[in-house]
Amino acid sequence: MFQLSKGSLKKILDGTNVTDPILQILQMKNIQNNMDGMTRYKVSLFDGETQHTFGILATQQNHLVESNQLKIGSIIKLEEYAANVLSKDPPKVVIILLNFEILGHMDPNQKQPTNQANESNFNEPSKHLQNNENIEPNKPKQPQQEKAKNFFNKKDAEVEKPSSNNPPGTFNGFKIFGISSLNPYQNKWSIKARVTNKSAIRTYSNARGEGKLFNIELIDNTGEIRANGFNEQCDKFYEMLQIDRVYHISKATLKTANKQYCKLDNDYEMTFNNETQIEPCDEADNLPHMSLNLVKLSDLTNRAANDFVDVIGVVKSVGDVTTIVTKATNRELKKRELSIVDNSGCAVTATLWGKQAEDYDAADGNPVILLKGAKVGDYNGKNLSVASTTVIQINPDIPEAHTVRGWFDQGGCDSEIQDLSNQNTMTSSNSGSANIGGHSNWKFLDQLKDEKLGMGDKADYFSTKAYVLYAKKDNSMYMACPGENCNKKVVDQNDGTYRCEKCSRNYPNFKWRMILNLNLADFADSNWATCFQETAETILDIRTDELGELKSSNSPRFDEIFTECAFKEFNFKLRAKMETYNDERRVKVSAVTVEPIDYVQSGRRMLQKIKQFAENQ
């Protein structure tokens, strides 16, 4: 039998703190929040005497309903709750069920315990509830945070000192919660968290007026959250909040985070308000530090534009500060490009903007630079952009920094470097590194289908080294308009003239043009690709007009030309694009460039692939 805590609901509603009341769930309703689209469970609570129809399950407990552990009739020991007064007149109080133990289950109508076979499960705290220890911020739990690295300067333990006037486990009169348990429906909380990132102050101006803001990222053992400080709060807290320091925070507004902009693993974000309290706090707590997921520069070729990556490398060269005018708003903006290299043998251009471009110390030589959260771009190859949320560290004291420093100093600086940026320019802008000219984004032919290239809205370009298996002779040549920039097909009028519909005129002559279909193959796959004129001439090793002569004269040499190219190997830059022909949609592949293979570069590229492959095993 369960003894419900008679009278406890009345006390809770009156604002009295009640310890571990035993309550029963009488009703339960799934409500969809329009603001954040999240499911919430509204429950009716019963204490054996009165019923309160407005209880809400904290969303981190939703799984208990979804796994049918918590249901109508469940008896709970409510270990942690929040009674939020929504209005005084009429009185409206919502009780948020933050943490509880499911003691058992009783049919509300029978008022008797049921004899379900699995009832004993309910008499122990459920497995899930044990996970809710996550609410306590001091227990490292999630593997993702266990790999967090302890690299930024000080160790917590060394700066430990007694807390101010706060009783243990509280701050500003509020119990310390784990970040992952924060939600907009419960405002009596405090957290203890480490700042892992802090933006510069940014000003903005829009229809609502002018303003400024900064944001920080906070982490504890349960999760992470972004916090924003606008205007007065920006003035008040910006200097105090420092990267890698630990703070107590209470009384900030929580709202649904816009996932489009905030990549942190939290449905909510925090905004400081005029009630917000923040105090530095130096106690050792084994709070995770900033975590790094370093990416080798060679791996950037596999990253899409707008990805954010962490990289570490040596600044090989530094560009001057230049000024650009933004397209969108015609603002003048300073920028500076750094070429960064690492021991994967690759270089990439990283762009600093605004004040960061001006403040970068170019006299610093070739320091190690860490970019955490740099944005990947894919203009003429791959590049990186330093965003407002990117953390820059010069010569950080971490093992990876020493590794890349050692590599650079012991000959890496003079080795052949593949520049992933500036791929379509003949002169490498500032890196002084080897430029392999024209090609980036090397793929094997199976990747064409595997990666659904050309299936998107726009064309995909990639480079590949492939053999010509077969060059299709039929329809490979057509009679084209001899007009200067017109290559339209002409119709033989059989009166010695050739009609071009585009030019609307008859010509006394025509010129030959080529559209050559090739079956290309590498070790992985084969695919058809179309070569036009110049690229076809490279493949067949003959000028189109000469080939036309052979065709016109029915020379046996004509056929030979098409068989001689078989099993020749070239570097292709290919374009894949979806096309519709006779209601059939398929990816058409055409050659943008065809070049003989430079086997030294090709070998280097292969070595890189092998190295990359080995490292990823």
Added chain:
DNA sequence: CCCCCCCC
């Protein structure tokens, strides 16, 4: 309440 991260 921002959410731009730019240019070739």
